[in-house]
Amino acid sequence: DAGVIQSPRHEVTEMGQEVTLRCKPISGHNSLFWYRQTMMRGLELLIYFNNNVPIDDSGMPEDRFSAKMPNASFSTLKIQPSEPRDSAVYFCASSLGQGMSEYFGPGTRLLVL
């Protein structure tokens, strides 16, 4: 069975550019999560969706970040414009629902120069 799929796996961009990260959750999972991992702050939840609806985006750092889930099998996290401090590993995870285990994708390693 395919796990959570993320693309790209690596992204290098210049400050000011738009970055779009993509995620395909595990089929049948109705909760999707976006996390960011840095050495300084560890794992931070940015936003999560239940049944394609954003439930809590309190972790989104600022207006430069936006996330969408147009259907049950696809989500994007967009940063516009990107800044060097956005450099991190971004994980997408999905689960069957409240209280259930989250399964993580391989992550996207983002470097903003």
Next chain:
Amino acid sequence: AQKVTQAQTEISVVEKEDVTLDCVYETRDTTYYLFWYKQPPSGELVFLIRRNSFDEQNEISGRYSWNFQKSTSSFNFTITASQVVDSAVYFCALLTGGGNKLTFGTGTQLKVEL
């Protein structure tokens, strides 16, 4: 508020030693879930175990075992006869019953050397 504390930042052991990773959690909820994840050097996060607050039975899976004690709010993870492939960062996490947000600890870096 929820909190997970992994006081051990880094542990080094020699292969075949047993090692225990500590996890202490805080929550006022009576229904909650505890998790352990492994993050090997390759970077992915691998789910290891989920335990709900009403099930205090210890669990064993091969060389891995987990000791859940509500009295001390701890959910410790023991690796028996450690191997080099166990080298990774291990995260403990808490999910309270009313929500859908994992609270992660800061992780414990385990290094297993020959």
